[in-house]
Amino acid sequence: MGLLGKFFAKFSRNEFTEADQRDLANVLIESDLGNSLSTKILDAAKTHKGESASSSVRAVLRSSLLDLPRTIKKSPDGPTVILIVGVNGTGKTTSVAKLAQWLITNETDYSQYPQNKKVLLAAADTFRAAAVEQLATWADRLSIPVVTGGTGSDPAAVAFEATARAVEEKFEFLIIDTAGRLHTKSNLMDELSKIQRVVTKNAPIAETLFVLDGTTGQNGIVQAKVFAQTVPLSGLIVTKLDGSARGGVALATEIELQSPIKFIGTGEGATDFSAFDPDSYVDSLLS
Numbered sequence: 001m002g003l004l005g006k007f008f009a010k011f012s013r014n015e016f017t018e019a020d021q022r023d024l025a026n027v028l029i030e031s032d033l034g035n036s037l038s039t040k041i042l043d044a045a046k047t048h049k050g051e052s053a054s055s056s057v058r059a060v061l062r063s064s065l066l067d068l069p070r071t072i073k074k075s076p077d078g079p080t081v082i083l084i085v086g087v088n089g090t091g092k093t094t095s096v097a098k099l100a101q102w103l104i105t106n107e108t109d110y111s112q113y114p115q116n117k118k119v120l121l122a123a124a125d126t127f128r129a130a131a132v133e134q135l136a137t138w139a140d141r142l143s144i145p146v147v148t149g150g151t152g153s154d155p156a157a158v159a160f161e162a163t164a165r166a167v168e169e170k171f172e173f174l175i176i177d178t179a180g181r182l183h184t185k186s187n188l189m190d191e192l193s194k195i196q197r198v199v200t201k202n203a204p205i206a207e208t209l210f211v212l213d214g215t216t217g218q219n220g221i222v223q224a225k226v227f228a229q230t231v232p233l234s235g236l237i238v239t240k241l242d243g244s245a246r247g248g249v250a251l252a253t254e255i256e257l258q259s260p261i262k263f264i265g266t267g268e269g270a271t272d273f274s275a276f277d278p279d280s281y282v283d284s285l286l287s
Contacts, residue, residue, distance in 0.1 A: 004031060004057070004285050021046065031285070032217050033248035037064055037255065058286055064251060065278045068260045072103070073234065075206045079120070079166040079174045081199060085192060085231065086211035087223050088180035091239040093131050095211050095265055096121065096177040097138035098273035099237070102263070103173050104142070106275075120171040121146040122162030124155040124195060125179040135177055142270065155179060155191065156198045163202040174203075189230045196231050207234045209262065212253055214241040220249045221256050228257055235262035238276075247285065 004027060024045055028038035037060075044056040074080045082099070086092045100119045107118070121139050125131035129151040139146035147162035149155070159176050166174040178195060181188035199205055210233045212220050227233060236257075238250040241264050254261050261276040 031248035032252060034252035037252060054286060058282055061282045061285060064255060066254055066260050070260050070262050070276055073206050075204060078203050079171045080206045081163060081203050082175045083205050083208045084175060084211060085178050085208060085227055086180060090211045090213040091265060092180055092211040093134050093177050095237050095239060096135060096175050098265060098270055100144055100175055101142055101270045102273055117171050119144050119173045119175065120162060120166045122159055122174060122176040123148045124158045125177050126151060126153045126155045126158060127179045156194045159195045160198040163199045167202050192230055208232060209235050209237050211237045211239060214238045214247045214250055217249055221253050224253050224257055233257060233259045235260050237263045239265035241266050
């Protein structure tokens with residue numbers, strides 16, 4: 001049960017006391033919803049009594065989510081290139097594989113693209129041999145081709161080669177995995193800009209998705225903002241929502257960046273990944 005759900009489960013009186021307000025304020029802080037949204041929720045709860053307080057909070061949460069498309073924006077000509085970025089340890093490489101599986105399952109234009117030309121992967125995380133091996137293992141499991149480079153090779157060169165292949169062989173999607181990098185390392189952030197530049201020599205980047213750890217707290221917003229200053233972010237993938245009673249940082253980050261949550265990861269399996277459903281997400285915070 002989420003923190004907000006636990007609060008409202010025991011709150012059914014026809015009054016909202018100062019003690020209740022303090023308790024709710026503490027819960028909102030623990031839920032990682034951020035100061036601005038927490039204030040709106042607290043104000044909404046104050047103006048209602050009993051069980052209707054929960055309904056008013058639900059309305060605030062739902063209306064706070066952006067009214068923007070949450071589907072993958074496809075390129076009209078050539079491959080749809082998706083760049084995946086994020087910090088270390090967020091489940092970025094696993095999310096690349098899960099997104100590939102989701103695209104194969106849910107994007108079904110097989111009249112134009114046969115099964116073996118649906119998705120091409122690029123292992124541009126050349127800093128960690130384990131990352132290349134991990135993506136190659138996923139690719140083999142899903143029967144998806146992958147472009148790799150040697151450990152320590154230029155990640156921009158891998159991304160460039162993969163984009164050229166995606167264009168030449170007419171793949172529908174190219175997903176590029178990049179190295180997890182701390183947002184405080186300016187040289188690594190500059191490298192991300194380089195990857196973006198070389199890829200666009202062959203094809204435009206349709207999506208740049210930031211992988212956000214749903215358990216990371218408010219630091220996740222700081223991380224995402226720095227990435228957004230380096231490469232334009234078009235959306236978010238939120239991971240580890242299965243193990244968090246908090247998860248409010250996802251909504252707070254969406255609001256702060258004005259960048260919609262597009263997918264969520266809820267487990268380790270290839271199918272533990274889904275398109276973001278705003279109503280289900282709000283329900284999870286309040287249930």
